[in-house]
Amino acid sequence: MDTIQLNNKATMPLLGLGVFQIPDQELCEQTVSHALNTGYQMIDTAASYGNEKAVGNAIKHSGVAREEIFISSKVWIQDAGYEQTMKSFEKTLQNLQTDYLDLYLIHMPYGDYHGSWRAMEELHRSEKVKAIGVCNFLEDRLVDLVLSHDIMPAVNQMEMHPFYQQKELRAVMQKYDIKMMAWAPFAEGSNGIFTNQALSEIGEKYGKSPAQVILRWLRQNHVITIPKSVRLERMQENFNVDDFELSKEDISQIEKMDQDESLILDIRSLDEVYRLHDIQFEQ
Template identity: 40%
Template structure:
């Protein structure tokens, strides 16, 4: 099996750099699809309460060809479960659905700043980590001001922030801020999102042809070479397997620069962090 490198977290743990995302994966399909991803080499599985497939992911973990300690399992808290007590209850419910004693990583899915519960929620996460129910804690879709507030109020810095990030939306200023605070970035929608044209981009296509790889493999490799954690998703086992086959080639500095030049200010495909206040 090809090696999936890990990156260090600021809490002393480490995280596999290439993970498998399960957004929009149906509950009933999860055991087969996630099981095939594990067989293909993935050890990092990223789900969420809002994906409504935790139980299916749990079945895949229970039936996996590898032991629990070899896997890195992430879930995320629903907006509607924010708040100190409700977050702790909700974590227990996730663990039950996933059939796990602990999560490797638990994230606040969105800051939902209009409801002003994310700081109390973070206090609950800190307590859950102390109790051993979660090994690492982090956030998702948080802006620097949201992160700075929870650091100021608790003294605990998130291990990761999961953001939309891909060649058309690279967030370089945000990335620098995270590096200065020793927070790893996880990239969701790394291939550009549902309506993205990235997979048909001529620059990426020519680079892919040079290496005998697919455009998706080139884009994933671009993330890896910039020390980003990348979470491609696919409901098709063969495509998931192809997305993991990215360890036997390296993009040149010039190829990376050509992909860097695809960044656009309007490249984001999903809601801005401060705009998603739905209590889903």
Template identity: 50%
Template sequence: MRTVTLNNGIEMPILGFGVFQVDNDQTQKAVEAALAAGYRSIDTAAAYANEAAVGAAIEASGVPREDLFITTKLWVQDQPAEANTIRAFEESVSKLGLDYVDLYLIHQPFGDYYGQWRAMEKLNRDGRARAIGVSNFAADQLIDLIINNDIVPAVNQIETHPFRQNVDYQELMKGEGVQIESWGPFAEGKNGLFTNDVLSAIGDAHGKSVAQVVLRWMIQRDVVVIPKSVNPDRMAQNIDVFDFELTDDEMGLIAGLHTGESQFFDHADPDMVRWLSARRLA
């Protein structure tokens, strides 16, 4: 499995398995199937209410802990933020049945996320969270966090797919040492993604599905991606994307699908991204 190197030297698989919106009673079976298919990176969150099922799947799989990359996310707005972040982390690792996680993210930039980040910095220094990062942070929020704290987030997990490509934002993050990670890589099928003429034609040219084309596009852009499925056949298909390569022309055709619009909500102002990029490079 290809990996990316995070800003603290930790290796993270570029392709993982997500469990957002997977029902708790389906999660263990789905994660066991994903691990059997070869996935070694699993992404969950306290807010998904399925961490315990992920932990049960990890235990049942027999895959050595050191071979896994486990991500979960903080969801807490209680005060004081630092103490409640530590409490929330302990609850998450207990449900997962683990001593540490490989990546711990602030799920949303809500509440006292400075206090949350200070607690996460301590967890990182103590080795309980091998890497720490954020999710759904807009450019101004990310740069503000970097400027005013000690540890630069290793990852920012944001909505990224062919209709919202975040090219400028990815460049800004890269300049700061932050790895972009996609959630919603298929836009949940919105805007006709799975029947899109451009993606379908590229898939036909390679004997691959639209989903495989999208994942390969992400990988060639160095975007970490975590598709989800409860169908073992689709899990196997989604991980089978390392035996072909999109041409420059095909990458350009997919670039032309960008509209900049969220398929879910608006969380990144492109003008703000450009302004911050100019300021940071000045």
């Protein structure tokens, strides 16, 4: 499994399985088991996904040693702030049945995320978390966070796919050596991405699917990614992207697909601020 070194010298796999939108506990447990059997070494969950326990069960029953699996989870807006983040973190550890996390992320740039960051810095210093980072922080909020605290985020987990390539944000992140972790690498299937002509034509040259072309393009850009699938054959397909290399021409073809705007989560829209603040759950 290809890995990448973070700005705090920890390493993480470049490919993992995301488990967003798998609320069914049995299905989630089975999905994570299949992923671990396939060879995935990273699982990305979140308090708000409601499936941390299922992820923990699958890991526990897998027979794979804890140190062999990179677990990432996130604190939700309802738990923003120092105290609440500390409490939510403890619940996350309990749910996942582990005593440390490999990566802990602020899920949204809303609420008292500066308080959350102070909690995360402390968790990192006490070695309960190997790396800390954020999600959905565009340039302004990301740099504000960097300038306000001691520890730099190691990653920023962002919507990134061929239609939204985050070129400007990535340039800012590069300046601080913050690694890009792409969520929704397939744009959640929107815009006909799995039958896109340009991606299909590139894939045909190598006997690969559009999904594999996208994951290879991310890999060659050193972008960490966490495609989600509940289907074993797709998980295997998404895992098998090590045996071909996209040419410069292929890459520049994919770069031309960029529409430079979100298809899924426009983080600065007022509707999203209201919608996301409304999401509350029992962890």
